[in-house]
Amino acid sequence: MSKIRKILRMNSQGRSTRFIAAQIESSRNTVRKYLAVLKKSGFTFEEVNNLNDKELEDLFGKTRENNQPSSRMQSMLRCFPHVDKELKKTGMNRQLLWEAYIKEFPDGYKYTQFCTYYNQWKTRVNPTMHMDHKAGDKLYVDFAGEKMNYTDKETGEVIEVEVFVAILGASQLTYVEAVMSQQKEDFIAACENTLHFIGGVPAAIVPDNLKAAVTKSSRYEPTLNETFEDFADHYGTTILPARAYRPRDKALVEGAVKIIYTKVYAPLNKHIYHSLSELNTAIRQALEVHNSQLLKGRNYSRKLQFEEIERQTLAPLPVLRYQFKSTSMPG
Secondary structure, eight states: OHHHHHHHHHHHTTOOHHHHHHHHTOOHHHHHHHHHHHHHHTOOHHHHHTSOHHHHHHHHOSSTTOOSOOHHHHHHHHHHHHHHHHTTSTTOOHHHHHHHHHHHOTTSOOHHHHHHHHHHHHHHHOTTOOSOOOTTSEEEEEEOSSOEEEEOTTTOOEEEEEEEEEEETTTOOEEEEEESOSSHHHHHHHHHHHHHHHTSBOSEEEEOSOTTTEEEOOSSOOEEOHHHHHHHHHHTOEEOOOOTTOGGGTHHHHHHHHHHIIIIIHHHTTSOOSSHHHHHHHHHHHHHHHHHSBOTTSSSBHHHHIIIIIGGGSBOOOSSOOOOOOOOOOO
């Protein structure tokens, strides 16, 4: 085990395979095999170095030439995508899932080890996500920092538009729409379109202290825009502005925006669109591809996860859409 630790330490220091092999008096093929196991496991050097010898042996196998984690370790790692999905269901917890795991694998890891490995796995497959989101609980909304545009066919004028992004906390199903402004009318219309896109209403909508949603920011009790509150009442949901100085409250939607730059902006920027409607049609097509792609480290997509665990937890949509109330003063 000490030889494995030396190999991994020198590799973390940027040493070449040839140098490491010479230092430990072993073949380069042996060094490569151990490094291949490390890469396949997804663990960092620090994480592996914190394992005791027995855990290290489980990870790297009992024979020096074995380049696969032990069957015990592999069995547990294969459970984690299912564990991750199940934890989003109301009433589910790690203890219950560990009990199901140990029932299937009686020689499996103890509860504490199981949780430790799960935390490490979760950090690797989605490093920006550290909050556990329950199905049907929250919809996070924000505007992207970068604008998109379309070109007026008659005048050739390039018209810049705002991009609204929404993401469900549990399934990470994402909605994107180009709108003319960040004003409350466009913002609320985009929120409403999101609810109809997902086919239901979450328990809460979390805006990032946008002017269209919040008239006065506060660390404790932000003041909501009256119209947005009225919209929330119509749909039977609650508004929970992201708390000031709590970056984790908005990490999910900020992460979604970064992904959208790659998955939506990049392919669409290669084309010219001549209306907001045309641009949104292209956005919806790119969004369908994005939501249908497998999540990193998991055997399911955002869309599949939504259908399996989140759709049925949403409250039904009201029969009528929201009507903006007139705020004009009498003459």
